[in-house]
Each structure stands twice: as C-alpha cells, then as structure tokens.
Amino acid sequence: MRVFQVEGSWSPENMRMSTRPDPKPGPGQVRVRMSASALNYRDLIIPARGYGTRQQTLPLVMLSDGCGVVESVGEKVTSLKVGDRVCPLMFQSWPCGHPDRQRLSLTLGCEIDGTMADFMVLPEEGVAPAPSHLNDIEAACLPTAGVTAWRALVTEGRMQPGERVLILGTGGVSLFALQFAKVLGAHVTITSSSDEKLARAKAMGADELVNYRKIPEWGKYVRELSEGEGVDHVVEVGGENTMAQSLRAVRPGGVISVIGVLSGGALNIPLGPIVTGHVRLQGITVGSRCDFLAMARAMSRHTIHPAVSRVFEFARLPSALEFMASGAHFGKICIKH
Numbered sequence: 001m002r003v004f005q006v007e008g009s010w011s012p013e014n015m016r017m018s019t020r021p022d023p024k025p026g027p028g029q030v031r032v033r034m035s036a037s038a039l040n041y042r043d044l045i046i047p048a049r050g051y052g053t054r055q056q057t058l059p060l061v062m063l064s065d066g067c068g069v070v071e072s073v074g075e076k077v078t079s080l081k082v083g084d085r086v087c088p089l090m091f092q093s094w095p096c097g098h099p100d101r102q103r104l105s106l107t108l109g110c111e112i113d114g115t116m117a118d119f120m121v122l123p124e125e126g127v128a129p130a131p132s133h134l135n136d137i138e139a140a141c142l143p144t145a146g147v148t149a150w151r152a153l154v155t156e157g158r159m160q161p162g163e164r165v166l167i168l169g170t171g172g173v174s175l176f177a178l179q180f181a182k183v184l185g186a187h188v189t190i191t192s193s194s195d196e197k198l199a200r201a202k203a204m205g206a207d208e209l210v211n212y213r214k215i216p217e218w219g220k221y222v223r224e225l226s227e228g229e230g231v232d233h234v235v236e237v238g239g240e241n242t243m244a245q246s247l248r249a250v251r252p253g254g255v256i257s258v259i260g261v262l263s264g265g266a267l268n269i270p271l272g273p274i275v276t277g278h279v280r281l282q283g284i285t286v287g288s289r290c291d292f293l294a295m296a297r298a299m300s301r302h303t304i305h306p307a308v309s310r311v312f313e314f315a316r317l318p319s320a321l322e323f324m325a326s327g328a329h330f331g332k333i334c335i336k337h
C-alpha cells in the first residue's frame with residue numbers, strides 16, 4: 001500500500017511517499033480503506049522535530065485525521081461491519097472520562113502511524129462512525145480539531161445559552177468552535193488578521209468581528225464590546241503573544257481554554273489578574289471517543305458541515321503543509337486519497 005511517512009531522521013526534507021505491506025486485521029481489529037485525511041497545525045511540527053517528549057519512532061506515517069470505509073474485520077469484532085464509514089480517532093487510548101497518563105498516551109501520526117496510508121488496521125474502539133450527512137473529506141476534519149473545540153466548549157466548558165465566547169483566529173479548531181458556540185446559543189466574538197476572513201466568519205454566524213492586526217489591544221476592545229463585563233469563555237489558540245489580551249477580555253470567573261501556542265509556548269505575564277479574577281485556565285488536548293460521539297450527534301442534529309478551505313491530492317501533502325504554513329487558509333486543509 002501507499003503511505004506518506006517521515007523516514008530516517010526528523011526533517012521536513014525526509015517526508016516521502018513510500019510503500020508498506022498491506023496490513024491484515026487481527027482479533028478485535030478492523031481494516032479501513034482510507035479515502036480522506038485532514039491536516040492539523042502539529043503536522044507542520046512533527047516532521048521537523050518530532051513532538052515534545054512523546055515516544056516516537058521512524059518511519060512514521062503522517063497525519064492524525066481521516067475517514068474511510070471498513071473493508072474487512074477480524075475475529076470477535078462486534079460493533080462494525082464491512083462497508084461502515086468511520087473516522088479513526090486521534091487518541092487511540094482514551095475511550096471516555098477524564099484524561100490520565102494512560103489515556104493520553106497514544107495518538108495517530110505521532111506515537112503510532114497516522115492516516116496517510118491506503119489502509120489502516122485499528123481496534124474497533126479506535127474508530128467511530130462518520131456522521132452520514134458529511135462527505136468523506138468533511139468527516140476527515142472531525143477527530144482532532146472538531147473534538148478539541150467540542151471538549152473546550154461543552155465537556156470542560158459546560159457552555160450555557162447566552163454566554164459570550166471569544167474565539168481567536170479562523171483556523172480549524174476556531175471555526176469548529178464558532179459553529180458549536182452558535183448552536184449552543186452563545187454570542188460569539190472572533191478575531192482574525194484578515195477582514196475578508198472576518199466577513200466569512202460573519203456569514204457563519206459570528207456576532208462581533210475584530211481584526212487583531214488593526215486593533216493590537218483587542219483584549220480591552222472585546223471587554224468593551226461586552227458592556228465592560230468581559231467574555232465567559234476564550235478559545236485560546238495563540239499562546240505567548242495572545243494570553244495577556246485574552247486575560248483582559250475574560251470576565252471574572254470566566255474560563256480560558258488553553259489549546260494552542262501559535263505565537264509561542266512560554267508565558268511572562270502577571271498572575272495577579274488570574275488570581276483576583278478567579279479565572280480558570282483549562283488545558284485541552286483533543287478529547288475522548290465519547291467526546292467524538294457526542295460531537296458527531298450534535299453535528300448531525302444541526303446539520304453542521306466543517307469549513308473546508310482546500311483539498312490536495314495524496315501525493316501533494318508537502319504542498320498542503322506549505323499552504324497551512326502560509327496562513328492563507330480558512331478552516332481545514334484536506335487530502336483526497
């Protein structure tokens with residue numbers, strides 16, 4: 001089968017299209033013929049230097065998100081049959097419940113091979129049914145970016161109708177957060193570097209738009225937009241250069257979901273406002289199989305389609321990654337297998 005993998009040593013130069021033997025499902029496993037994959041920001045980082053302290057070995061099949069069809073099943077598989085359309089789950093080790101060391105241990109395209117292969121063999125619990133209203137490309141967007149936004153706002157965030165949410169940027173996680181926040185009845189402020197992207201976010205339901213290039217002190221501005229009170233929830237994907245502004249925007253007792261570090265991963269900010277404001281900083285790393293199932297149910301009920309920015313052919317994965325690095329995208333970048 002064809003694969004797209006990092007070979008030899010960590011370097012973007014070492015991303016190669018290659019072949020491996022076709023895998024066969026063992027007991028409790030299914031073989032999925034992959035039809036689509038989707039990129040996440042960390043797919044830019046992993047080929048260059050691996051991913052933090054996580055256990056990784058080369059060669060490594062790339063990307064963590066995808067969709068495909070069950071083509072054969074091993075003995076003792078009970079929940080799936082040939083022909084079922086499924087998404088491999090980003091966390092292969094987290095069925096449900098709170099995160100712990102074991103549940104956070106195995107992710108696709110990092111500790112174990114990812115979705116850029118003609119076939120994947122996974123435990124039946126390592127995949128989940130793809131929502132039927134989505135095509136394969138759309139369904140491939142769900143497992144990482146979708147589940148992250150869902151866990152931030154719903155599972156951990158326990159969002160209520162009428163709450164105010166601030167969402168940073170118009171990337172994959174952020175646009176899922178916009179869509180989920182709107183069906184949950186929230187008032188959404190979204191930031192972007194581009195007025196054109198802000199207009200598209202407005203068409204998707206955003207209530208207030210802020211160009212963070214034109215308004216560098218956007219934290220204060222967002223607080224003023226909320227009658228001086230501050231927002232209930234911030235979907236924080238910026239990190240180092242955005243956290244101080246996010247802290248200005250959030251209300252006392254509000255939540256900042258700490259999701260990404262697009263502008264850097266170290267902080268040098270006064271802790272006073274967090275303490276005196278009773279602000280909760282909630283770290284989020286994707287979510288569980290149960291989070292995926294709850295999210296997929298809500299997406300089906302509300303006919304939510306992910307925002308797909310552009311689709312590339314399998315062999316053009318490096319071009320897709322370059323497109324992501326350019327920042328020109330609005331939502332998800334996908335691969336057609």
Ligand SMILES: NC(=O)c1ccc[n+]([C@@H]2O[C@H](COP(=O)([O-])OP(=O)(O)OC[C@H]3O[C@@H](n4cnc5c(N)ncnc54)[C@H](OP(=O)(O)O)[C@@H]3O)[C@@H](O)[C@H]2O)c1
Binds near residue numbers: 040169171324
């Ligand atoms: N913790 C988790 O579970 C998890 C899961 C997925 C992703 N992440 C992380 O979350 C971040 C976003 O991931 P993604 O896949 O959604 O990325 P993405 O699709 O590439 O989105 C990036 C977008 O963020 C905005 N942005 C970039 N730099 C910014 C800055 N300094 N301040 C404000 N906005 C900025 C830009 O929006 P505009 O073009 O509109 O300005 C950019 O298009 C990454 O750090 C990623 O590693 C974490």
